[in-house]
Amino acid sequence: MAPRELKQERSARTRAAILKAGAEVFAEAGFAGASVSGIARRAGLTLGALYFHFQSKEELAREIVRAQPTQVPVAPDARGLQAAVDTSVLWATRLLEDPVLLAGARLVMDQEYFVDPHELNSYQQWVDVLLPFLREAAERGDLRDEVAPEALARLVVNAATGLQMNEQLSTGRRHLPDRVREMWQFLLPLITTGKSSVCIAEPLRPSGT
Amino acid sequence: MAPRELKQERSARTRAAILKAGAEVFAEAGFAGASVSGIARRAGLTLGALYFHFQSKEELAREIVRAQPTQVPVAPDARGLQAAVDTSVLWATRLLEDPVLLAGARLVMDQEYFVDPHELNSYQQWVDVLLPFLREAAERGDLRDEVAPEALARLVVNAATGLQMNEQLSTGRRHLPDRVREMWQFLLPLITTGKSSVCIAEPLRPSGT
Numbered sequence A, B: 001m002a003p004r005e006l007k008q009e010r011s012a013r014t015r016a017a018i019l020k021a022g023a024e025v026f027a028e029a030g031f032a033g034a035s036v037s038g039i040a041r042r043a044g045l046t047l048g049a050l051y052f053h054f055q056s057k058e059e060l061a062r063e064i065v066r067a068q069p070t071q072v073p074v075a076p077d078a079r080g081l082q083a084a085v086d087t088s089v090l091w092a093t094r095l096l097e098d099p100v101l102l103a104g105a106r107l108v109m110d111q112e113y114f115v116d117p118h119e120l121n122s123y124q125q126w127v128d129v130l131l132p133f134l135r136e137a138a139e140r141g142d143l144r145d146e147v148a149p150e151a152l153a154r155l156v157v158n159a160a161t162g163l164q165m166n167e168q169l170s171t172g173r174r175h176l177p178d179r180v181r182e183m184w185q186f187l188l189p190l191i192t193t194g195k196s197s198v199c200i201a202e203p204l205r206p207s208g209t
Helices: A003-033 A036-043 A047-053 A057-066 A082-096 A099-107 A122-138 A149-170 A176-191 B004-032 B035-042 B046-055 B056-065 B080-095 B097-105 B120-137 B149-171 B175-189
Strands: none
Touching: A003 A036, A003 A047, A003 A057, A003 A099, A003 B004, A036 A047, A036 A057, A036 B080, A047 B035, A057 A122, A082 A099, A082 A122, A082 A149, A082 A176, A099 A149, A099 B035, A122 A149, A122 B149, A149 A176, A149 B120, A149 B149, A149 B175, A176 B120, A176 B149, B004 B035, B004 B046, B004 B097, B035 B056, B056 B080, B056 B097, B080 B097, B080 B120, B080 B149, B080 B175, B097 B149, B120 B149, B149 B175
């Protein structure tokens, strides 16, 4: 491997280590409680090395929030409503052990500190993830005529946001995947035409729960 | 008036002043950022006078969260689904200018600091407010058979929690009442039998918006 590639690879690895350390610290302490020096320490780096990759705590937080959907890889052959259900259940399941998703959940309230109002925020980001699946479901005739995909996407994202907050309090989110499934069990009979069947899979339990 | 009554009245007034000052400070700074001395100063009281009424910051926060439903007085003749719709729209409208509701909205994330997991939290509290209305709607045959009042109450409270968080970020909650109405406009055709009509009233605008 040429020296140039080695350097690029090392740089990408350092960046990933900073994102992971940042996500862990934000998840624990929130935005205001997190310090850049604490994040550098967690990543095993000097402050200078961290600032070489991220100019500020704000930039690091924005990057972590933006990375959330990449942590929820939907099966490539999933389509329409099934893909929307799978994505939300997978998000809820992974949230329990993925520092980036945990940080995203913790930072919902704190986004005013680092997201410009006109910029992409985590709400719009998740609406943008679900909307293509729900539009596909509408085009395939799987949604009742009264069900606008946009309104359904907003309802699901808002309900999931509220769920993760409220579950954090009562059970530390242990039952979040089950709560998301219950939400779909309630919604599906109301929104679907019954032309195709949607399966609400039992989520894979993270190890040790 | 007898001296004893005067004293009781003064005590109740002081207590109300502390709750208002506490709500304002919690709404601005969150639980961790609020200081008891700052709340006493805002209420125009000594620290000793405040501690005479509330033993700790935790106790004050619990009391403010518990007081939320009393800030949303539903019309006494409202029934069933109409009462549930009215309550949620009124909550969203008043939230913009009521410090107790604003503090409740800000403290959702912070409840782990002051609410025991087995105690009443604001999620259960709002479910308990809506559930009797939705059960009444079910008994009157206004809800489709598939619609369990419990699941509907949970969905609406979670969606409203997510809404107020997400709207806080993008518009400072100015459009929250409209967003709550849109949620009901989406849900009502899906959950009702059409036997009775429900009116989603235009919310009264808080002055100056």
